[in-house]
Amino acid sequence: MANSKYEYVKSFEQSDALLPHTWIVIRVDGRGFTRFAQVHGFQKPNDEQALHLMNECATAVLEDIPDICFGYGVSDEYRSAAAAVAMSFVLRKNSTLFQRRASKLVSIVVSLFSATYVMKWGRYFPGTEMQYAPSFDGRAVCYPSDTILRDYLSWRQVDCHVNNQYNTCYWSLVHSGCSPAEAQNVIKGTLADFKNELLHTRFGINYNDLPAIFRKGSLVFKRKDENIVKVENGVPIKRQKTMVVVSHEDLIKDSFWKENPSILGSAN
Amino acid sequence: MANSKYEYVKSFEQSDALLPHTWIVIRVDGRGFTRFAQVHGFQKPNDEQALHLMNECATAVLEDIPDICFGYGVSDEYRSAAAAVAMSFVLRKNSTLFQRRASKLVSIVVSLFSATYVMKWGRYFPGTEMQYAPSFDGRAVCYPSDTILRDYLSWRQVDCHVNNQYNTCYWSLVHSGCSPAEAQNVIKGTLADFKNELLHTRFGINYNDLPAIFRKGSLVFKRKDENIVKVENGVPIKRQKTMVVVSHEDLIKDSFWKENPSILGSAN
Amino acid sequence: MANSKYEYVKSFEQSDALLPHTWIVIRVDGRGFTRFAQVHGFQKPNDEQALHLMNECATAVLEDIPDICFGYGVSDEYRSAAAAVAMSFVLRKNSTLFQRRASKLVSIVVSLFSATYVMKWGRYFPGTEMQYAPSFDGRAVCYPSDTILRDYLSWRQVDCHVNNQYNTCYWSLVHSGCSPAEAQNVIKGTLADFKNELLHTRFGINYNDLPAIFRKGSLVFKRKDENIVKVENGVPIKRQKTMVVVSHEDLIKDSFWKENPSILGSAN
């Protein structure tokens, strides 16, 4: 067959299978989102609609790929040079999906995320036409133990808090008339207490009263719920159903993981 | 700072930089496109609108990422168990984009392709609502010489021809009343001449008269053109402009590459 | 400087750093040792001197590279097509030696092993001149948890037992006059009980009385011992010293690891 003389080109494909029995985190980041946020008029420091859209995309990923058991996302805007979307997806430790090939896993997650972002745009930004296609990049990292995986997620949530506190101060100052440089000067190098105090005294904002979605980011995971599917002769018939849910809790403390043992556990 | 105890998780990221001075081909394939084509009523064996949409996505990739110098795409539907979209993008040999990190390169190309596919859907399928977000997977392969890169592309174009000839026979038979099994039996293991003869005598199809986009696939690349930008005192003022063009030529013979030396050359 | 135009060649070196916080096993195997054993008159099925030489090499590796905490070796001769030396070295989970670069780690262990093999040859084979330089190959594998590491080592020890039982039968038959083919026919596909019975009734060998070094392989590890370094005024002065020891115990059961907690533990 004529093609056989070219068949040898197949041999150039190299394996990128990731180490078995490790947690794989697929990290998706907005590419050039500072401009995208600008062009589409996202609110500063946090655009709640953009966050809900991000979570809708994450939900689509969890619904499509059963081996992905958890997602954690933030509006990763730091000092105005920002990704604005940063989502981490966790693939089960024992998953053998696509033979754990890094490029397959990363590309499919990023593809689903990107396509859903465009498809659902109108639901969250009705009346705002998308000016150009957004894009995201991805990468995969292995974490060999539950402890290290949780440390990774904790690191992300601490980061979310630190960035959000900074940005809330920064944009409050800018919205109140400071120049960007002045705003930066006020908060540069200050501690958390100072920032909370600044928000309170100058802007009447109690940081802890801000929406949890800003302060804690978004946790996306599956939960088994009992639903009443019909009522027969007055008796409700229930069925267990697994649903993807979004919450904005603390994931650093043990309590979240104890209440949801199936996420990292072998159950589910 | 509270985050420092988690900083160590950064050390788990491993390098996936691809070998310098080699051509990188980023291959994008439709994932589960047999179903997607079915649900959205794609024509068999080739849906011309779907091919134009694919080429629009490829054009977006070339416009966005200057270091990608060439794309080649086909409707990769073989024996009805098909990808329906298979696009190869060539990154310049000397590119250092994203430090040649495989996951970065693959994910950004796949992301742009996916987002554009959804965004431009309505232009090619007006009146057909997208039922669900399509997804694509990607991977990157290095080819160390111009010859091997061209052999890879030739392999793809031979494949396009072989698949298209088979599929044209298969769907002509099925559209004329054969069952899928009967159609397969007629053509299984037959040579090119037999298939051409079958198309000619039974269906009045001269294979070589079929649209080149089906037989040759789509080449996407940049071409410098002179454009008249304005006319001053009756003298047309021209300016050179680089544009992404789509063609359906033979890329196996030398002639295409000789006529377009800037694609693989250092020029452009 | 004249060299600067060539400096770019440095960029081709690619990272091969292994995943942090995983156990790295560096496996060393004799290359073409069937012939080496033949030429140098090794005894069949096990040459005790060759095993002692292997253990001396392993000891040299553990003494030279502090981060290697364990070695396990066998005479890996299976059905006469054999490696004759197969040693697994365990690098501490948290080691950052040579930034965990695979080729560095593997090459240094193999180099030390090879050089010591030649250097100490005369001690174990006095009067037998080495006919040609032996060689070994190596590779590194990551195991993400203590359990999996222990499963790897258990796998090796079960293998040692299975091979040794087979080989003892095979060579007893051959030494008693069977042809290799006849010997293979007698034992092919038989169970452990059959082989033990064969050894007992036909050759008067009680398998469990064979030297443990043959049945269990060799464990090489560090142990802290108290030594009397001098006696002052009749009072013995002791000092703790870490020594590399070789034993031939069961490593599948928990007991070995409980008695030697420092091997996999953070101590030592």
Added chain:
Amino acid sequence: MANSKYEYVKSFEQSDALLPHTWIVIRVDGRGFTRFAQVHGFQKPNDEQALHLMNECATAVLEDIPDICFGYGVSDEYRSAAAAVAMSFVLRKNSTLFQRRASKLVSIVVSLFSATYVMKWGRYFPGTEMQYAPSFDGRAVCYPSDTILRDYLSWRQVDCHVNNQYNTCYWSLVHSGCSPAEAQNVIKGTLADFKNELLHTRFGINYNDLPAIFRKGSLVFKRKDENIVKVENGVPIKRQKTMVVVSHEDLIKDSFWKENPSILGSAN
């Protein structure tokens, strides 16, 4: 079978196959050779016997592994913090030896080199007992074209010259009574001309008269020679034989490669 429950550990081995159709250079460096050279009384700045031993080891590698077509070695002692042995082996571009697995290739070359070093020690250092086993490390790097491979080798030979010139000055100064710090001060940052002048006027050394093995390093490769194998009725019977030869030529200019086309060519 009892072992089957552990069989899963095999799945942790990851592919490290190197890109096909690229030159693979396996670089072997002495580890801690400053001390080894000191303990065994190597001459400064170059010990000719040590270089001949290095070349004997390289010859053994080329004789054992047919796919290795070239070796280049230097005494890599730079500013007294030195490797003292640095050998680069070139594996043919089209070799599929060990499926081009990096760790296999590197470990076998390093192993052969190390074992031969110990075995042949007595031939080059008669009367000097080896005090401890030397060790070497290795790594493999792919070069995608002939030009880049030659640039790599040229880089090494320029380096050899630069180091040797520096070291000849340094040790001439030290041998004539300078302290190490004084010697360094004299030559630090000076150009080649200054160093040549220094050697000439102060020590009567014409740099270009120094042995080529010091100035050019050692090239190790195969050459086909015609040998007279016997004389029959007064007629000499010749046979072509491939032999490993060592030379100390310039490899930067084209001439060496033109005179020896089979090294990088498909011939041989």
